[in-house]
Amino acid sequence: MLQVSTLKRKKVSVIGAGFTGATTAFLLAQKELADVVLVDIPQMENPTKGKALDMLEASPVQGFDANILGTANYEDTKDSDIVVVTAGIARKPGMSREDLVQTNETIMKNVAKEIAQYSPDSLIIVLSNPVDAMTYTIFKETGFPKNRVIGQSGVLDSARFRTFVAQELQISIKDITGFVLGGHGDDMVPLVRYSYAGGVPLEKLISKDRLEQIVDRTRKGGGEIVSLLGNGSAYYAPAAALVEMVEAMIKDQKRILPAIAYLEGEFGYQGIYLGVPTILGANGIEKVIELDLTKEEKVALDQSAESVRQVISILSQN
Ligand SMILES: NC(=O)C1=CN([C@@H]2O[C@H](COP(=O)(O)OP(=O)(O)OC[C@H]3O[C@@H](n4cnc5c(N)ncnc54)[C@H](O)[C@@H]3O)[C@@H](O)[C@H]2O)C=CC1
Numbered sequence: 001m002l003q004v005s006t007l008k009r010k011k012v013s014v015i016g017a018g019f020t021g022a023t024t025a026f027l028l029a030q031k032e033l034a035d036v037v038l039v040d041i042p043q044m045e046n047p048t049k050g051k052a053l054d055m056l057e058a059s060p061v062q063g064f065d066a067n068i069l070g071t072a073n074y075e076d077t078k079d080s081d082i083v084v085v086t087a088g089i090a091r092k093p094g095m096s097r098e099d100l101v102q103t104n105e106t107i108m109k110n111v112a113k114e115i116a117q118y119s120p121d122s123l124i125i126v127l128s129n130p131v132d133a134m135t136y137t138i139f140k141e142t143g144f145p146k147n148r149v150i151g152q153s154g155v156l157d158s159a160r161f162r163t164f165v166a167q168e169l170q171i172s173i174k175d176i177t178g179f180v181l182g183g184h185g186d187d188m189v190p191l192v193r194y195s196y197a198g199g200v201p202l203e204k205l206i207s208k209d210r211l212e213q214i215v216d217r218t219r220k221g222g223g224e225i226v227s228l229l230g231n232g233s234a235y236y237a238p239a240a241a242l243v244e245m246v247e248a249m250i251k252d253q254k255r256i257l258p259a260i261a262y263l264e265g266e267f268g269y270q271g272i273y274l275g276v277p278t279i280l281g282a283n284g285i286e287k288v289i290e291l292d293l294t295k296e297e298k299v300a301l302d303q304s305a306e307s308v309r310q311v312i313s314i315l316s317q318n
């Protein structure tokens with residue numbers, strides 16, 4: 001008889017099997033980070049099963065060992081190690097992320113209930129927009145500790161910034177680091193002073209004017225893709241960002257990555273979720289790293305925090 005190891009693989013559930021959710025599921029499986037459960041609403045059960053099966057049928061060709069299950073039944077998510085929330089509507093040209101708040105808040109409440117019931121010990125990463133406020137909703141509705149409820153914005157926003165810098169300098173993306181703080185809106189704060197190419201501060205390599213243009217393009221990066229796609233928003237880079245965060249937690253890498261964290265005094269903010277530098281490991285957000293900011297940077301971060309606070313203030317639970 002064949003002896004099979006009883007060592008269990010990690011389990012990641014991805015809620016929402018649309019563009020971002022399906023792409024995330026496929027990347028997670030390809031990287032063999034976990035078995036993946038892809039969940040959508042009952043009306044989408046068959047397409048969700050179809051997507052999962054289609055991905056699984058790529059595994060012999062690509063040589064990855066990971067199961068991918070499509071379902072509309074939250075019981076299948078039971079005891080997930082990590083739950084990634086991508087459920088909800090996405091914006092179309094002419095809309096802001098805030099236009100999604102009412103619909104997605106209702107969806108978040110349902111999703112939170114299911115996560116709390118079936119995976120009470122899980123780490124949660126929220127993508128659904130407006131993401132700072134939706135992360136807050138999931139935090140309040142699950143009652144999970146703050147280190148276990150995390151939002152994704154900064155990895156994506158920094159990736160956009162780094163892409164534009166690499167294009168500008170015509171050098172490898174691998175040597176460029178960048179940090180974007182604040183809310184995931186057009187007033188986010190790309191921290192040029194903390195961004196480098198091969199260890200050299202960007203300010204020494206790119207003119208002030210060009211850097212300002214890159215910062216502006218980064219702030220509007222989501223909208224640029226929305227205008228080009230015409231019928232939805234970005235999903236390849238957002239999925240890649242989610243997978244980097246999941247990997248940091250599953251492998252307990254203690255990565256320093258920007259994430260949306262619940263702040264209780266850090267950076268001078270109280271009781272809001274905001275994008276800040278964090279250490280991500282097996283316990284989720286293990287630390288918020290406070291940086292020294294110039295007066296100008298702090299004013300910009302204050303403005304971004306105020307925008308997030310305004311969205312949070314219109315949530316039904318306030
Ligand atoms: N934070 C970020 O950086 C980013 C956030 N987003 C946001 O992510 C969300 C998803 O975007 P896409 O995947 O492109 O949208 P999509 O429309 O392709 O997929 C969303 C899926 O969620 C499903 N859904 C709705 N209610 C559900 C529920 N209660 N349970 C399970 N599934 C449910 C829908 O049926 C749909 O299949 C949007 O709110 C979008 O704005 C997208 C990109 C980046």
Ligand SMILES: O=C([O-])CC(=O)C(=O)O
Nearest residue numbers: 091097129222223233234
């Ligand atoms: O722009 C959107 O609506 C989706 C998103 O958050 C992004 O791509 O940054």
